[in-house]
Amino acid sequence: MVKLLDDTKYLKYVLFHPFDGFYEAKHREKGNCALATIILVLYGIIGVFRTQYTGFIFNTEFRYNLNIFSLFMSSILPMILFIVSNWSSTTLMNGNGRLRDIYVVACYSLVPLILFNLITVLLSNIIIWEENLILAGFNYIGMLWFVFLIFSGLCTIHEYTVSKNIVTLLVTLVAAIIIIFLCVLYFSLMDKVMSFVSTISVEISKRW
Amino acid sequence: MRYKYRIGALILSLVLIFTNGVSVSAQTTTDDNYIYDYWRVVKKSVPAFELVRTIDEKTMDVTISGFDDVSTSKDRIFLIDTVESRLNILDKNYTFVTSIKLIRNSDKKIVTDSVTGNQLVLTNPEGVWYHESQNEIYIADTGASRIIVLDGEGYFLKRIIERPEDMVGVTQFKPSKIVVDKANKIYIVVQSGFEGIIELNEDGSFSRYFGVNKPYVDPLDYFWKSISSDAQKAKMSKTYAPSFNNINMDHDGFIFATTIDSAALNMVFRLNPKGENVLKQEGYLRVTGDIYPQTGRGQGNFVDVTINDYGVYALMDQGTGRIFLYDFDGELLNIFASSGNLKGDFKAPSSIAWFGDALIATDKTLKCAYVYEMTEFGKAAMGATKHYYHGEWEESARLSQEAIRLNANYDLAYIGIGKYYLMKEDYKSAMYYFKLGNDRTYYSKAYNGYRNLWVQDNFIWIFMAIILFAGLLIYSEVRYHKRKA
Structure with missing residues (x-):
């Protein structure tokens, strides 16, 4: 518990000094997987929070059916997909980061996104349509900060140059597409198998 | 005794059937509108x-x-x-x-x-x-x-x-x-x-x-x-x-x-x-x-x-x-x-x-x-539009109310009533109706008015909060520099 508090304080340092911060997180074991998981879950919750509590003026979300679980997952799954595909491509491209390091970098980088999303959700309840530039501005700041953190973090843990990092990120994209393709393939096959089994069982139960 | 109850029930059900039939906005249509x-x-x-x-x-x-x-x-x-x-x-x-x-x-x-x-x-x-x-x-x-x-x-x-x-x-x-x-x-x-x-x-x-x-x-x-x-x-x-x-x-x-x-x-x-x-x-x-x-x-x-x-x-x-x-x-x-x-x-x-x-x-x-x-609904809805066109807000709002009574899915009537309240500067009611009518543009206008009133009413508190914040800022700066010196 004390370690978690210490690491949270260290997180603040990482946000403003990403190169040093992520270096120490990797080599001096200052990154905390439990803290990273908490941040990831918070990010999922903020995704739900945003659809539910954005002010009426800015909230054009479809209101007839709202599934908290799928909203939560639609925030988290892209991150997990990114982590896995980045790991699987960088291990082939001389990246020095472990899966654990990538996880910590990706999750720590989400913190500005969470904070600025929270701010925009709260702000959207007290501003009018003409002031929507404020919201867009805050969103851009959060996004830029997030991109900068994750980019510098990946550079540091994999010990890459900037150009190499960009190349691996492109490869990551391809890897992500392949993973999605395999998932779809798997689920459609499983669907076929399930329907086959169920038809067989219905057939058997009807005969005997 | 039981017989009496039955007749009572029969009359009651007949009354229910007929009044029900009349109250449904006098529609005889079977259209799936x-x-x-x-x-x-x-x-x-x-x-x-x-x-x-x-x-x-x-x-x-x-x-x-x-x-x-x-x-x-x-x-x-x-x-x-x-x-x-x-x-x-x-x-x-x-x-x-x-x-x-x-x-x-x-x-x-x-x-x-x-x-x-x-x-x-x-x-x-x-x-x-x-x-x-x-x-x-x-x-x-x-x-x-x-x-x-x-x-x-x-x-x-x-x-x-x-x-x-x-x-x-x-x-x-x-x-x-x-x-x-x-x-x-x-x-x-x-x-x-x-x-x-x-x-x-x-x-x-x-x-x-x-x-x-x-x-x-x-x-x-x-x-x-x-x-x-x-x-x-x-x-x-x-x-x-x-x-x-x-x-x-x-x-x-x-x-x-x-x-x-x-x-x-x-x-x-x-x-x-x-x-x-x-x-x-x-x-x-x-x-x-x-x-x-x-x-x-x-x-x-x-x-x-x-x-x-x-x-x-x-x-x-x-x-x-x-x-x-x-x-x-x-x-x-x-x-x-x-x-x-x-x-x-x-x-x-x-x-x-x-x-x-x-x-x-x-x-x-x-x-x-x-x-x-x-139809009855048509008279209300078309009347509301007509009076709105001619700038007669009050009559338009009254007919919009009537239209909503007959057809609660008629979003335009909610917006019509909202516009009437917006004209009367009753921002809270306007917001309520614009929200029901899903009109974000006009809701924003009504909310702008509501927010201005709120700031006017609570100006003293906002002002005090700003003063307090500025005071704290100055105090912390002064203390910081003193400690440094």
Whole structure:
């Protein structure tokens, strides 16, 4: 518990000094997987929070059916997909980061996104349509900060140059597409198998 | 004892049945009416108009093969029968006045051609227009490629307009639908004429083509055409400007036009004198009739449009036989009628016209025209729109309340009430109604007012908080520098 508090304080340092911060997180074991998981879950919750509590003026979300679980997952799954595909491509491209390091970098980088999303959700309840530039501005700041953190973090843990990092990120994209393709393939096959089994069982139960 | 209870129960149930039947806004319709909401979801609705009368052979002395166009004056209805080549005229009580096939001059003599000696007869006319200010009837005599102008009272021949000598372009002069504006300019729609509406001067000379329609261009098509050679291009199908199929005029003198071409960007046009489309489309949906829920693209096949004096226009959809009512802002008011085999259903709807507060819709194959009048809900909804148009907010809001009582899915009424409260600067109520009507633009306006009032009321607290914050800031700075020193 004390370690978690210490690491949270260290997180603040990482946000403003990403190169040093992520270096120490990797080599001096200052990154905390439990803290990273908490941040990831918070990010999922903020995704739900945003659809539910954005002010009426800015909230054009479809209101007839709202599934908290799928909203939560639609925030988290892209991150997990990114982590896995980045790991699987960088291990082939001389990246020095472990899966654990990538996880910590990706999750720590989400913190500005969470904070600025929270701010925009709260702000959207007290501003009018003409002031929507404020919201867009805050969103851009959060996004830029997030991109900068994750980019510098990946550079540091994999010990890459900037150009190499960009190349691996492109490869990551391809890897992500392949993973999605395999998932779809798997689920459609499983669907076929399930329907086959169920038809067989219905057939058997009807005969005997 | 038990017997007594039974009679009591019977009476009670009868009372319940009958009162229930009456309280449901006096609707006898079995129509499955609907409307689209903010999220393009189909919601149940109440029809604003119901069928009250059928005009068919029984009300006329002549044979009818179907009506192709209808025009109305204040007290008469003009119906065109293309197959029988007749113009049938009814008065305001829907009783038959006369039917015109042979054209007579002012001496009641049949007009004959000076060269051939043939009698002047209507030949498959497709359009009619009653020109109020000159009291004239314009008949688009399509089969004979001419326009025949009759006197509005005596129905005798005034003049014939043939193809102008100075007409340019490749469009054939086969007038199908016709409109005459307040300056006596004649606008003619030719079916599948891609050059636009033909505009003639009062004396029948050619003025110009008017209001060219833009086609929807598929980006992929555009790409292939841009890289293909001239020889390839010659083999590809050409994209023509979609043609107009019907026109009408609103009380401001703007030309309304419809198109049936699925390649058109817009389905309905309100053309300004320059020929540009100035139709307001500020509703949840664009003015396209039915939509495909997934893409939101319209699937309307409109054959006719008619506009009343407070800007509500009715569109007749050929494919589904539905009539769409839009107000002057392009908000969808109501959808009613349908095609089918039941009484009051359409087979091949052809035309529609306002007749006072009633709507007259004609059918090409059913040999009849339908007269629709407002239901209780229609009176409330249309009344609210009318008073809103004339700037009578209070009456409009009252009728909107009534409309909501009869049809809670009628979003426009919530917005109407909201606008009334916004005018009265009752921002809280305005916000409540705009939220119910899903109108974010006006909600934002109401909220702006509400927020300003809130800041005024609580100014002292906000001011104190700022002072406190500034004080803390200065204090911490001072302490920091002291410690450093």
